[in-house]
Every structure is written in C-alpha cells, then in structure tokens.
Amino acid sequence: MNILYENDTIAALATARGNAALAIIRISGKNAFNSVEKCIFPTIKFINTPPKRLQLFTIINIEIKKAIDEVTAIKYENPQSYTGENMVEILCHGNEIIIEEILSQLIKTGVRIAEKGEFTKRAFLNGKMDLLKAESINELIASTNPISYLCAIENYYGKSKNILLDWKAKIIKILAEIETRIEFPEEDDVIDRKSTYRKDIESLSIEIEKELNIREKIKVIDSGFMMPIVGIANAGKSSLFNLILGYNRTIVHHEEGTTRDAVSEEIKIKGEKIKIFDTAGLNETKNSVELMGIEKSWEYIKNGNLLVFVTPANKEILENEKRILKETNKEKIIGIISKKDLNNPIQKKEMFQTFGIPFIEVNLIEEEERLRIIDFISSNIKKAFNLFNSESSIICNKRQEEIIRRTESKIKSIIQNIDQYYDEIISNDLKEILYNFEEFIGTTDNEEILEAIFSEFCIGK
Ligand SMILES: Nc1nc2c(ncn2[C@@H]2O[C@H](COP(=O)(O)OP(=O)(O)OP(=O)(O)O)[C@@H](O)[C@H]2O)c(=O)[nH]1
Numbered sequence: 156m157n158i159l160y161e162n163d164t165i166a167a168l169a170t171a172r173g174n175a176a177l178a179i180i181r182i183s184g185k186n187a188f189n190s191v192e193k194c195i196f197p198t199i200k201f202i203n204t205p206p207k208r209l210q211l212f213t214i215i216n217i218e219i220k221k222a223i224d225e226v227t228a229i230k231y232e233n234p235q236s237y238t239g240e241n242m243v244e245i246l247c248h249g250n251e252i253i254i255e256e257i258l259s260q261l262i263k264t265g266v267r268i269a270e271k272g273e274f275t276k277r278a279f280l281n282g283k284m285d286l287l288k289a290e291s292i293n294e295l296i297a298s299t300n301p302i303s304y305l306c307a308i309e310n311y312y313g314k315s316k317n318i319l320l321d322w323k324a325k326i327i328k329i330l331a332e333i334e335t336r337i338e339f340p341e342e343d344d345v346i347d348r349k350s351t352y353r354k355d356i357e358s359l360s361i362e363i364e365k366e367l368n369i370r371e372k373i374k375v376i377d378s379g380f381m382m383p384i385v386g387i388a389n390a391g392k393s394s395l396f397n398l399i400l401g402y403n404r405t406i407v408h409h410e411e412g413t414t415r416d417a418v419s420e421e422i423k424i425k426g427e428k429i430k431i432f433d434t435a436g437l438n439e440t441k442n443s444v445e446l447m448g449i450e451k452s453w454e455y456i457k458n459g460n461l462l463v464f465v466t467p468a469n470k471e472i473l474e475n476e477k478r479i480l481k482e483t484n485k486e487k488i489i490g491i492i493s494k495k496d497l498n499n500p501i502q503k504k505e506m507f508q509t510f511g512i513p514f515i516e517v518n519l520i521e522e523e524e525r526l527r528i529i530d531f532i533s534s535n536i537k538k539a540f541n542l543f544n545s546e547s548s549i550i551c552n553k554r555q556e557e558i559i560r561r562t563e564s565k566i567k568s569i570i571q572n573i574d575q576y577y578d579e580i581i582s583n584d585l586k587e588i589l590y591n592f593e594e595f596i597g598t599t600d601n602e603e604i605l606e607a608i609f610s611e612f613c614i615g616k
C-alpha cells in the first residue's frame with residue numbers, strides 16, 4: 156500500500172450486514188466532510204454543525220436529487236477521531252439496499268471502499284493506539300466465548316503491554332549486570348556471578364511458560380474441547396454418545412466390536428464448544444479392521460482433553476481398563492459406570508475412588524439420565540479447565556504466540572547452557588529476547604508486517 160493510497164478518503168459499513176434497526180457507515184480521510192456535503196441535505200446545516208454533535212439529515216442521490224434515507228450524522232475533526240483523521244459516521248436504517256445506495260453516492264464523490272482493518276490501521280499509523288490495542292480490538296469483535304473476550308478486553312486496557320514492559324525491564328536489568336561483569340571481569344569468580352542472574356532468567360522463564368500454558372488452554376476452548384468416550388467393547392460408549400446428542404447417531408448393539416471407526420460430533424454443553432467422539436471398544440480381537448479402530452482409540456486416549464471412561468458394572472476390571480488408568484493423567488478422566496441396572500458397581504466404584512476420579516453410575520438405556528450426565532460432564536469440564544476462575548492470557552493471536560514461543564526456546568537454551576556460555580553470548584541472546592519483546596509490543600513500521608496484521612481484520616474496522 157503506497158502513501159497516496161493511504162491519503163485516500165475511505166468508507167465502509169461498520170455494522171453487520173442484514174436487516175436491522177440501524178446501520179453505521181464510516182467515512183475517514185482528508186475529504187470526509189467535503190464528500191458527505193455533496194450527498195447530504197440540508198448541506199448548510201451539515202457544514203455548520205460542530206464536530207461530535209449528532210443531527211438529523213437526509214442522504215440524497217447526487218444525480219436525481221431524490222431522498223435515499225433519513226439519517227443522523229456526526230462529524231469528528233482530526234485528530235479527535237478513531238482514525239485520527241476527519242471522520243463522519245452516518246447512522247442510516249439497517250437495510251442492504253440503503254447501505255449500498257449511500258456507499259455508491261460516496262464513491263461518486265471520490266471516496267473508495269476501505270480495505271480490511273484500514274480504519275484501525277490508520278488509527279495505529281496516526282498514533283491513536285499501539286499495535287496491541289489495535290489487535291485487541293480485532294479480538295474483541297472476533298471472540299466467540301467468554302474467555303477470549305476476557306483476554307481481549309484486558310489487553311485492550313493494556314494488560315499485555317504492561318507485562319511485556321515488565322519483562323523487558325527485567326531483561327534490561329540482567330543485561331546491565333552482565334555488561335558490567337564483561338567490563339570488569341576480574342571482580343569475582345565466574346560461577347558466582349552467573350548464579351546471581353541465573354535466578355532472574357529462570358524466574359522469567361517460568362512466567363513465560365505460564366503464559367503459554369494459559370494460551371494453550373484458551374486455544375482448546377476456542378477450537379473446541381476434544382472429549383472422546385473410551386472404554387472396553389460393549390461398555391455402552393455408543394449408547395452414551397447417542398444419549399448426549401439426543402438422537403441415534405451411531406449403532407448400538409449387544410455384540411462386541413460394534414463401533415470400529417471413531418465418529419465425532421460437535422455440541423455445546425452449557426456454552427462450551429465440545430467435540431465428542433465415539434470410539435472403538437478396546438477389545439481383544441484378531442479382526443484387522445477392528446484392530447485399526449482400536450489403535451485409533453488409543454490415539455484419542457492420548458490426545459483427548461477430557462476422557463469419558465465408560466465401564467460396565469456387570470464386568471470385572473479388564474487389562475485394557477487398567478492400561479487407560481496407567482497411561483493417562485488421572486485429572487483428565489471422568490468415569491461413567493454403565494449398566495448399574497444389571498449389577499452392583501462396587502468394584503468399579505473402588506477403582507475410580509482409588510485414583511480420585513470423579514464418576515457417576517448410570518443406566519444408559521434410560522433417557523431420563525441425560526440431564527444428570529450432561530450436568531456431570533459440564534461441571535467436570537469446567538473443573539478441568541479452571542473455567543470458574545478463568546485466567547486471561549496476554550497472548551491473543553498467532554503473531555503474538557509465535558514471538559513468545561521463539562522467546563521461550565531462546566530463554567530455555569540460555570538456561571541449559573549458562574555454565575558453558577561466555578557472558579558475551581548470553582548478552583547477545585538476551586538482546587535478541589529484548590528485540591522479541593519490542594516486536595510483540597509492536598514498535599514496528601514494517602509495511603509487510605502491518606499488512607499481515609491488519610488484513611486479519613474485518614472491513615469497516
Ligand atoms: N441394561 C443396560 N444395557 C446397556 C446399558 N448401556 C448400554 N447397554 C447395552 O449394551 C450393549 C452395548 O452397548 P453399546 O452402546 O453399543 O456399547 P459400545 O461400548 O459402544 O460397544 P462397542 O462399540 O462394541 O465397543 C447394547 O445392547 C446396549 O443396549 C445400560 O446402562 N444398561
């Protein structure tokens with residue numbers, strides 16, 4: 156994008172498309188006032204209205220001088236506007252025909268349609284906001300769940316910037332210490348002086364890792380929590396899957412090995428997006444197709460975010476069930492003791508109790524059990540992800556995550572090699588980290604980077 160292009164006056168719909176009571180069209184740039192003057196009535200009233208005062212007008216077709224819509228309009232005078240340029244906001248009725256008509260009048264006056272994120276990009280280039288704030292505005296609009304909204308709003312008010320500035324200050328302090336040692340090498344012995352800044356680097360590394368962990372949790376919540384239903388053949392996995400969905404999605408049968416390939420569906424449980432999987436039962440079999448399914452089940456056991464471990468009350472604990480418990484973090488398991496109507500589930504209860512795994516006993520043939528099961532799963536998902544006391548993340552998009560991951564691996568390599576490295580090498584690595592932090596905060600005017608960032612935005616923002 157060249158300078159001339161950036162000097163254009165731009166317009167776009169700032170609200171969502173479709174029918175609504177109102178829609179807002181934004182115009183920004185040097186000619187914003189002049190352009191609107193050409194298609195607004197009464198023109199003199201618009202010219203004489205001071206900035207930031209909303210007034211009633213009519214937008215007219217420039218050629219045939221016919222009314223398009225009765226609107227309210229407000230002017231913002233540079234630099235006191237969102238973009239820092241002259242701006243007008245026209246509030247018209249929310250109808251696509253009206254919106255297109257108004258935009259086409261503006262185009263006749265020399266305005267062009269804004270690109271994605273162009274308003275915010277101009278705000279950034281005009282110093283109205285820093286890059287982190289600009290990005291958090293995008294996240295605020297895009298967030299699809301309470302936790303990503305929380306991240307966006309906290310970072311909008313400067314949380315991530317403050318933390319990054321704090322990390323930056325810590326690195327500068329360590330650097331100053333190292334640089335002094337380089338200048339005066341004879342003062343004390345090497346190991347001693349390294350141990351003083353090793354602690355500081357380690358504690359920063361812990362902070363960074365914590366942020367990345369929170370980011371991981373939020374990404375899982377964002378993209379859909381993976382919840383495989385696992386257990387031995389005939390345990391009732393498919394029955395549970397269908398019961399949760401509320402319809403018969405997979406085949407339920409009394410023969411072992413009914414489900415072979417894993418089947419998944421996306422559902423919302425109490426507001427959380429969840430991908431639920433029905434998997435093949437962990438069976439002793441020679442059938443090669445069944446074996447392939449079982450292999451997949453072990454993959455789900457390994458990668459699932461929360462395992463719903465179904466075990467029937469009428470059977471002994473089997474080897475494969477012991478293996479699930481042995482190979483999995485117990486915190487990511489919840490237990491369902493099925494077929495409580497067929498036998499006393501005492502042995503299975505003890506198994507879950509021993510490992511501190513939450514469980515319920517159910518009869519999966521009873522539809523009335525559905526709400527109880529959903530309540531049980533929902534409260535455990537929340538527990539698994541600490542959603543009740545949700546922490547927000549300072550990392551709210553891919554760009555930021557990539558920088559922090561790069562920093563994490565650099566800082567880890569410093570810690571690993573601290574005893575062998577010369578002070579000069581550590582100092583260089585720390586300077587690189589410092590540069591990463593600056594990149595995160597957004598002290599950049601690199602056009603390509605900015606293009607990439609703002610092209611993620613929607614038009615009108
Ligand atoms: N009485 C009773 N029968 C149940 C219960 N849950 C499941 N069943 C029956 O158990 C049999 C197996 O159920 P499925 O849901 O197909 O079991 P599965 O774990 O998916 O089995 P595979 O796909 O073979 O691994 C079916 O005949 C179900 O009707 C229960 O709680 N009580």
Ligand SMILES: [Mg+2]
Nearest residue numbers: 392393413414
């Ligand atoms: Mg099944």
